[in-house]
Amino acid sequence: MSDKVKVTIDGITVEVAPGTSILNAARQIGGDIVPPAMCYYSKLEGSGGKCRTCIVKVSKGSEKDPRPMPKLVASCRTTVMDGMEVMNITSPEVIEARSGVVEMLLINHPLDCPVCDQAGECDLQNLGYEHGLQKTRYEFERRTFERIDIGDKIQLHMNRCILCYRCVFTADQITNKRVHGILNRGDHSEISTYIQTAVDNDFSGNMIDVCPVGALTDKTFRFRNRVWFTKPIDAHRDCPTCSGKVTLWYKGEDVLRVTARKDIYGEVEEFICNTCRFDKKKTADWVIEHPTVISDTSVIASNHYDTLKPLPVIQPNLKLQQANKVELEKTTKF
Amino acid sequence: MARKLLLEHINVPGINTLDVYREKGGYRAVEKALKTLTPDDVVEEVKKSGLRGRGGAGFPTGMKWSFLAKPEGVPRYLVCNADESEPGTFKDRYLMTHIPHALIEGMIVASFALGAKTSYIYVRGEMMPQIRILEKAIAEAKNAGFLGKNILGSGYDLELYVQPGGGAYICGEETALLESLEGKRGNPRIKPPFPAIAGLYGCPTVVNNVESIAAVVPIINDGGDEYAKLGIGRSTGTKLISASGNLVRPGVYEIELGLSVEEFIYSDEWCGGIANGKRLKATVAGGSSVPILPANLSLKLANGEPRLMSYESLSEGGFATGTMMGSGGFIAFDEDQCIVRNTWNFSRFYHHESCGQCSPCREGTGWMEKVLHRLEYGHGKMSDIDLLVDVAKKIEGNTICPLGDAAAWPVASAIRHFRDEFEWHVKEPIKSLDTNYGLANYAEPIAKAVTTEN
Numbered sequence: 001m002s003d004k005v006k007v008t009i010d011g012i013t014v015e016v017a018p019g020t021s022i023l024n025a026a027r028q029i030g031g032d033i034v035p036p037a038m039c040y041y042s043k044l045e046g047s048g049g050k051c052r053t054c055i056v057k058v059s060k061g062s063e064k065d066p067r068p069m070p071k072l073v074a075s076c077r078t079t080v081m082d083g084m085e086v087m088n089i090t091s092p093e094v095i096e097a098r099s100g101v102v103e104m105l106l107i108n109h110p111l112d113c114p115v116c117d118q119a120g121e122c123d124l125q126n127l128g129y130e131h132g133l134q135k136t137r138y139e140f141e142r143r144t145f146e147r148i149d150i151g152d153k154i155q156l157h158m159n160r161c162i163l164c165y166r167c168v169f170t171a172d173q174i175t176n177k178r179v180h181g182i183l184n185r186g187d188h189s190e191i192s193t194y195i196q197t198a199v200d201n202d203f204s205g206n207m208i209d210v211c212p213v214g215a216l217t218d219k220t221f222r223f224r225n226r227v228w229f230t231k232p233i234d235a236h237r238d239c240p241t242c243s244g245k246v247t248l249w250y251k252g253e254d255v256l257r258v259t260a261r262k263d264i265y266g267e268v269e270e271f272i273c274n275t276c277r278f279d280k281k282k283t284a285d286w287v288i289e290h291p292t293v294i295s296d297t298s299v300i301a302s303n304h305y306d307t308l309k310p311l312p313v314i315q316p317n318l319k320l321q322q323a324n325k326v327e328l329e330k331t332t333k334f
Numbered sequence: 335m336a337r338k339l340l341l342e343h344i345n346v347p348g349i350n351t352l353d354v355y356r357e358k359g360g361y362r363a364v365e366k367a368l369k370t371l372t373p374d375d376v377v378e379e380v381k382k383s384g385l386r387g388r389g390g391a392g393f394p395t396g397m398k399w400s401f402l403a404k405p406e407g408v409p410r411y412l413v414c415n416a417d418e419s420e421p422g423t424f425k426d427r428y429l430m431t432h433i434p435h436a437l438i439e440g441m442i443v444a445s446f447a448l449g450a451k452t453s454y455i456y457v458r459g460e461m462m463p464q465i466r467i468l469e470k471a472i473a474e475a476k477n478a479g480f481l482g483k484n485i486l487g488s489g490y491d492l493e494l495y496v497q498p499g500g501g502a503y504i505c506g507e508e509t510a511l512l513e514s515l516e517g518k519r520g521n522p523r524i525k526p527p528f529p530a531i532a533g534l535y536g537c538p539t540v541v542n543n544v545e546s547i548a549a550v551v552p553i554i555n556d557g558g559d560e561y562a563k564l565g566i567g568r569s570t571g572t573k574l575i576s577a578s579g580n581l582v583r584p585g586v587y588e589i590e591l592g593l594s595v596e597e598f599i600y601s602d603e604w605c606g607g608i609a610n611g612k613r614l615k616a617t618v619a620g621g622s623s624v625p626i627l628p629a630n631l632s633l634k635l636a637n638g639e640p641r642l643m644s645y646e647s648l649s650e651g652g653f654a655t656g657t658m659m660g661s662g663g664f665i666a667f668d669e670d671q672c673i674v675r676n677t678w679n680f681s682r683f684y685h686h687e688s689c690g691q692c693s694p695c696r697e698g699t700g701w702m703e704k705v706l707h708r709l710e711y712g713h714g715k716m717s718d719i720d721l722l723v724d725v726a727k728k729i730e731g732n733t734i735c736p737l738g739d740a741a742a743w744p745v746a747s748a749i750r751h752f753r754d755e756f757e758w759h760v761k762e763p764i765k766s767l768d769t770n771y772g773l774a775n776y777a778e779p780i781a782k783a784v785t786t787e788n
Contacts, residue, residue, distance in 0.1 A: 049524035050692050052732050071731045077524045100728030104697040137721060140704045163690060182519065182690070185502070187700040189690035 005082040009033055009056075010090045022075035022086055023054055027265065034265075036098075036127050038105070038212050039164035040076035041267055047169050048076035048132040051162065052101045053127060060085035072097055095131075102131040107138040108187060109213070110159045116266050118214030120299045122226040122264055124162060140209035145190055150180060151198040153219050153278050154203055154208060158190045161215035167191065174271050183235050191215070202241055205277040209260050209268050220278055221249075221257035228299045230256055232292035244275040247292050248283075255281045264295055337564060339552040339572050339587045340545070344432055347490055350379055350467065352474040355435040364553035366490040367443045371554075376447035380550060382558030384570035389415055389506075389543030390621065390661045391736075392645045401530040402448055403538040411539040412445045412453040413515065414547050417506040419458055420621035421683055422663030425574035428586040430457070431465040433548075434471040438494065440547035442480060443554055445492050452493050455544075456511050459501035468496045493586050501690050503687035507735045508541040509533075510689065521691045522735035543661075545574055566592030569644035573662055575712075579617075579670035582606035592647075594640045595619070596633045599660050599666060612668035615773050616752070620660020622680045623740030625747030626673070628656050629697035629777035653747065669773035674759050674766075677748040678706035684741035695738035698729040702745055709756060712763030723749055752776070 004015040007025050010033045016025045024036045025041070035056055040048030048054075056077050058069040063083030072094060075086070088094055106128060113119040145158035168191070171178040179200075180193040193199060199207070208216045227263070230249040237244045249257045258277050260268035280286065294301040348354040363519040367376050381396030402410060414437065418426040422649050430437060437455070457465050472494055475481050483491045497515055499505045505514045509523035512534050516718045524629040533539025549571060553561045562570045578584045581599070584604040591600065598604045599614065608621070617632040618624060635641050641648065645659045667676065685703040690696040702725055708714050726742035726749075733739070749756060755771040 047695075049734060052692050055732060076526070097728065097732055101693055101732065104693045104701075107697050107701060138701060140701075143700075162693065163696065165691075167426055169699065182785045184690070185504070186685060186688040187696050190695070 004081055005084075007080040007082075007084045008085045010088050016080060018080075018082075020079055020080055021048075021057060022058075022073075022078050022084075023048075023081050026075065026086075026088065035075045035088055036123075036130070037076055037265070038123055038127065038162060039166060041166050041169070041210055042265075043267060043271075044166060044169040044173060044210070047164075047166055049074045049166055053098060053104065053105070055094060055097055055101070057087040057091045058084060059087050059091075062233060063172070093277045099131045102127055103133060103137070105162050106132060107136065108142050108159075109162070110142060112160070115223075116157075116160065116214040117217045117222055117227070118160075118211075121266075122214060123212035143187060148192070149198075149219070150193055151200050151204060153205060153268065153274065154199060155217050155219050155222065156191060157215050157217065158192070159215075161191055161211075162213055163189060163191070166210040166212065167216060169219075170206050170210050170271075171199070171201070171204070174206060175203045177201065198293035202273050205274045206260065206268065206271045208277075209262070209271075212266070218257055218277075220281075224256050225251050230286055230300075232294065232300065234289040234292050236263060236289065237276065237280065237287060239273060239276055242276060243270045244272070244276060245254075245270055246272055246276055246286075248286060248288075254281070255283060256284075257281075261292070337572065337590060339561075339564075339584075339589045340429065340436060340574060341433070349433055350431075350471070352471070354480055355433070356478075357434060359555075361439055361475075361478075361480055363551045364439055364442050364446075366487060367446055367554050368486050368490055373447045373449055376443060376550075376554065379553055379558035382727045383553045383561035384558075384565075384568060385546065385549055385553060385561070386569065387543060388545035388549065388573065388661065390420070390623070392659055394541060395546050397608070398530070398542070399448060400442075401528075402540055402685055403531050404449070405461050409451045409452065410448055411534045411535050411537055412441065412448050412450040413508075413511065413534060413539055413541045414441060414453070414455040414544055415506060415508065415511055415541050416455055416457040416461070416464075417503075418544070418661070419460075419501070419506055420623060420661050420663055421502045421680065422485070422576065422578055422618060422665045423621045423661045424576045424578075425586050425662055427461055427464060428576075429544055429548060429574065430461070431467060431477045432543075434464075435475065436548045436551055437468070437544055438471055438475050438480075440550045441494055442475075442485070442492060444540075444542065444547050445494075445551050446490055447550075450540075451491055452495070454515060454534075455494070455496045456505070456515055457496055457498055458505075459499045462498070465498050466498055472496065485658045489507070503683075504689045504735070504737060507737065510735065511541060512539060520616055521689050522737075537760070541656060541720065542685055564590050566642065567645050567646055569646060569659075573643070573659075575662045575664050577605050577664045577666070579664075579666035580609045580612065580671065581666050582609050589643055591642075593643045594633075595643055596640060598643055599665070601631075605666070608666065608668050610668070612670065613773055613777055614666060615671060615776055616667040616673060618663070618665040618667075618744075619643075619657045621663030622665075622683065622744060623736075624658040624660040624750065625653055625656070626677075627655075627747070628751045628755060629773075631655050631751070651764050653743070654750075657747070670770050672710075672766075672770050673711050673748055673752045673755050674706070677709055677745055678703070678710045680743065680744045681706050685739065688737060688741070689735075692732075692734045692738070694729045695733045697743065698725050698738070699741045701725055702729075702741070706745070709759050710766075712759070714756075714760045714763070716757070716760050718738060718760070719749055722746075 034055035037054045038051035044083040056075045062081030183192045232247045232249045248255045258274045343358045373600045377399050385395045386392045406475045504510045505520040510520040514520035529539040575587045600607045614629040649656045681703045685699040688699045726746040730742040759766045
């Protein structure tokens with residue numbers, strides 16, 4: 001038996017190691033056929049399967065058992081079989097079901113993107129743009145919760161939460177003691193700490209990074225700026241507790257916030273400690289590497305800070321070049 | 335008089351004590367299994383009997399047992415699912431209250447067949463009296479040497495525990511039950527792996543309904559072939575039906591599968607007809623999760639043949655004209671019942687019981703409940719009806735566990751069969767608050783058949 005299995009996703013065949021999930025196989029192919037994932041997080045064991053946005057159709061189970069799977073399956077938790085054929089964006093059924101899931105995710109979401117710190121780097125926002133409806137069909141009051149401060153650095157906006165359980169897994173797996181979890185059930189379930197204990201741990205800040213929406217926000221960055229006005233720069237420092245590899249988000253010359261580095265699927269590469277995240281906000285604390293590579297489709301990239309050339313109208317016109325001097329200089333500063 | 339297997343001695347005074355139960359032939363199955371049969375023989379007998387899971391899905395029990403992984407050095411568990419909380423189903427509670435030793439005997443035989451040294455009965459939290467009854471019965475059985483070390487000198491050890499649940503409907507889903515039994519939040523697990531491979535504490539586990547386990551006793555006593563002679567087709571044996579609603583004599587009945595629905599409702603041996611001389615409007619055949627059917631389709635198949643109480647006949651016609659056996663919670667509605675209100679009530683239940691883990695069910699059940707509430711209280715719109723169908727479709731099949739399907743089916747089927755009643759609620763918002771739509775045409779094609787039969 002060969003140690004690789006063949007799987008075909010939307011007509012593209014790829015060979016992957018046995019035990020790989022369909023989602024990860026699709027990520028090996030890359031591009032548009034990668035199902036979106038709101039709750040799955042490759043760095044967190046046991047995550048996934050909950051949000052149902054990554055559902056795909058398995059049109060052929062495997063070489064041995066070619067029957068299709070009866071239901072749409074969560075690609076993040078279904079392992080590939082040899083000869084499996086998967087339909088993602090080529091199946092209208094999947095597209096419809098996924099838009100259904102997106103609609104469900106949004107019906108109780110406050111849609112307060114204009115005042116949400118996550119806007120611009122929010123997975124739900126991106127998903128909503130791609131699969132959502134223009135208009136909601138939900139005509140009832142949305143469920144609401146009080147905002148709570150869990151610890152002095154993190155604020156929890158339960159209204160925005162999509163209950164992906166990522167932060168729970170994070171606390172379980174990278175900190176020594178989890179003090180928060182899910183209370184209640186159904187659509188009134190909420191992430192909370194037991195009788196509002198503070199989440200106080202060296203690595204608790206990572207909960208902010210793994211949160212796909214704006215439910216967990218960095219209190220040191222709240223309302224300071226829109227993320228697309230800030231410019232991400234990769235940097236590192238010698239940190240005794242973590243790898244010290246971070247992204248600094250600059251506005252002008254000030255570091256507004258520090259996050260872990262994220263890959264193209266919005267997952268952090270290495271978890272960072274709270275000292276790096278909350279306390280080291282001076283350029284002098286860091287060794288600057290280079291501007292962070294941001295996907296072209298991200299709203300953060302719309303600033304074109306690393307590729308911005310003077311617009312065609314400006315190029316031949318000296319007067320306009322003078323007028324835009326500050327802006328142009330800013331982009332070449334780093 | 336129909337043959338009874340489980341409830342044969344139910345009216346004997348003191349049958350809940352070990353002595354009387356022994357007098358009536360109790361624990362014969364344990365003696366037979368442990369002294370004369372091998373575990374594989376027991377599994378084989380259950381396979382031959384064709385017993386199908388009585389908890390709702392109807393999966394063959396023998397097959398389920400044979401799927402159990404048997405790795406060396408890893409314990410195996412049998413867990414009895416007594417978290418019965420489906421609206422309309424109360425058969426397990428009845429069985430546990432009145433004849434607890436039947437369940438314990440079944441547990442011993444089944445554990446022996448599966449090689450489980452520790453077994454659990456997970457009882458719903460609200461059933462405190464039943465938990466005490468079971469614990470007392472277990473103590474009795476232990477004193478008599480049917481539990482503990484070296485049972486009946488066969489060298490087989492078994493410890494049996496009763497675990498009260500917290501009273502959540504979702505903990506009746508087998509993987510959520512296992513999570514809860516492990517002391518965690520009762521969220522269903524993502525399958526695969528199935529419990530037969532990695533269940534309780536990651537060990538191979540079989541989860542069976544109370545009635546399935548109790549049914550093992552007559553199977554071992556009389557042999558699987560004998561059991562398979564009862565019933566019809568692939569629906570073998572007898573089934574406990576919890577009949578409720580507008581019936582003359584609601585209650586728990588043991589029927590031989592294959593009885594016609596009409597006989598079950600109207601015969602004096604069973605439910606004795608619809609109460610107060612009213613007419614039947616609709617039935618829910620297997621507990622709140624299964625599709626609701628109007629009277630005409632409840633009694634007859636689409637092709638005019640009588641519908642029978644069996645797994646196949648009830649699901650004949652798919653979801654367009656059929657329903658499911660489910661857990662046997664038979665609810666009858668007379669002509670004065672409002673289907674919209676009933677659908678809202680079911681929907682409210684699922685909204686309350688959704689675990690909130692996966693998004694379609696968490697958000698969708700609440701949405702359906704709110705729309706149905708609006709329809710019932712006269713604020714509905716015509717477009718709400720199609721909206722409900724659409725939401726139900728988006729939940730169905732897209733969730734981790736079957737609760738999403740169970741929430742979607744009653745709503746989708748109610749609209750499929752009773753759309754004019756929903757429309758009437760929109761058109762006559764004021765009138766619908768204090769009057770009912772009535773029987774309309776829901777019983778029409780078979781109205782004659784009802785009168786000629788009785």
